[in-house]
Amino acid sequence: xxxRRAALGVLTLLLVSIVVFAATVxxxxxxxxxxxxxxxxxxxIRAVEAQLHLDRPATVQYWTWMTGxxxxxxxxxxxxxxxxxHLVGGRIENSAVLVVLAGVLGTVIALxxxxxxxxxxxxxxxNSISVISLAVTALPEYVVAIALVIVFATNVSHVFPAISxxxxxxxxxxxxxxxxxxxxxxxxxxxxxxxxxxxxAMIEALxxxxxxxxNLKGVRRVRVLMVHSLPNAIxxxxxxxxxxxxYLAGGIVVVEYVFNYPGLGQxxxxxxxxxxxxxxxxxxxxxxxxxxVMNIVTDVVTLWVTPRRRLPR
Numbered sequence: 001x002x003x004r005r006a007a008l009g010v011l012t013l014l015l016v017s018i019v020v021f022a023a024t025v026x027x028x029x030x031x032x033x034x035x036x037x038x039x040x041x042x043x044x045i046r047a048v049e050a051q052l053h054l055d056r057p058a059t060v061q062y063w064t065w066m067t068g069x070x071x072x073x074x075x076x077x078x079x080x081x082x083x084x085x086h087l088v089g090g091r092i093e094n095s096a097v098l099v100v101l102a103g104v105l106g107t108v109i110a111l112x113x114x115x116x117x118x119x120x121x122x123x124x125x126x127n128s129i130s131v132i133s134l135a136v137t138a139l140p141e142y143v144v145a146i147a148l149v150i151v152f153a154t155n156v157s158h159v160f161p162a163i164s165x166x167x168x169x170x171x172x173x174x175x176x177x178x179x180x181x182x183x184x185x186x187x188x189x190x191x192x193x194x195x196x197x198x199x200x201a202m203i204e205a206l207x208x209x210x211x212x213x214x215n216l217k218g219v220r221r222v223r224v225l226m227v228h229s230l231p232n233a234i235x236x237x238x239x240x241x242x243x244x245x246x247y248l249a250g251g252i253v254v255v256e257y258v259f260n261y262p263g264l265g266q267x268x269x270x271x272x273x274x275x276x277x278x279x280x281x282x283x284x285x286x287x288x289x290x291x292x293v294m295n296i297v298t299d300v301v302t303l304w305v306t307p308r309r310r311l312p313r
């Protein structure tokens with residue numbers, strides 16, 4: 001299964017590369033004019049187009065770019081001429097820290113809330129958590145981010161910085177206060193989805209025959225929840241957890257832009273604004289590769305926690 005999914009993942013990345021290249025080619029404006037800015041003249045535009053191979057047919061441009069990608073050469077930024085891999089390397093690390101922290105914290109919080117709500121089904125605690133999660137689901141990331149800034153950084157209190165600026169060359173985790181608001185925003189956004197799935201799966205497990213037998217045998221309630229119910233309810237929730245991580249890969253674009261966080265999302269926004277085609281292509285390929293790998297990991301973990309799915313049918 002892993003080999004088959006890996007082969008399909010490679011094919012997916014190839015198709016993504018074609019779509020990304022085609023999309024960047026038809027972007028409005030002219031890349032050479034964006035590089036030259038105020039000094040753009042017809043002669044200089046033609047010279048830069050020849051230097052960047054923009055005067056060649058699209059198929060030749062794609063083949064040149066793709067062969068470079070296979071060699072590990074992703075080209076140079078049109079904005080400053082530096083290698084794209086060097087410029088994006090630090091941003092990948094920053095975004096990875098943001099996604100991992102938000103994903104792990106959000107998953108743990110959502111699982112605990114789901115177990116607690118299922119154990120107190122139809123009680124005031126269950127109803128309160130369900131209503132709040134439903135309300136949060138309707139809020140976009142930027143609304144949650146602005147609300148947190150108002151509460152923790154501007155009007156109400158000044159506990160954390162309103163923007164998450166990390167000096168160049170400094171590690172992300174060396175400024176934990178700068179990570180709090182972006183991570184909290186993403187955690188708040190993903191928790192409701194995992195919580196609702198976990199709650200439903202736990203309720204189904206608690207109504208099963210084996211749990212009823214455990215209750216009749218006098219097994220403690222905590223053991224029934226954590227040993228008999230949780231392992232059987234976690235399998236369907238893993239798919240939602242995987243989708244939440246994939247969602248985070250897209251959600252960082254908005255959150256990083258709001259908090260001025262130096263990650264892939266902010267880099268993608270800046271690259272689109274500057275029409276920096278090599279930067280756009282590289283960042284989108286990185287995000288697409290993350291999607292492919294995360295889907296494979298999710299399927300493997302699901303099989304690992306559900307042995308009966310490994311049996312041939």
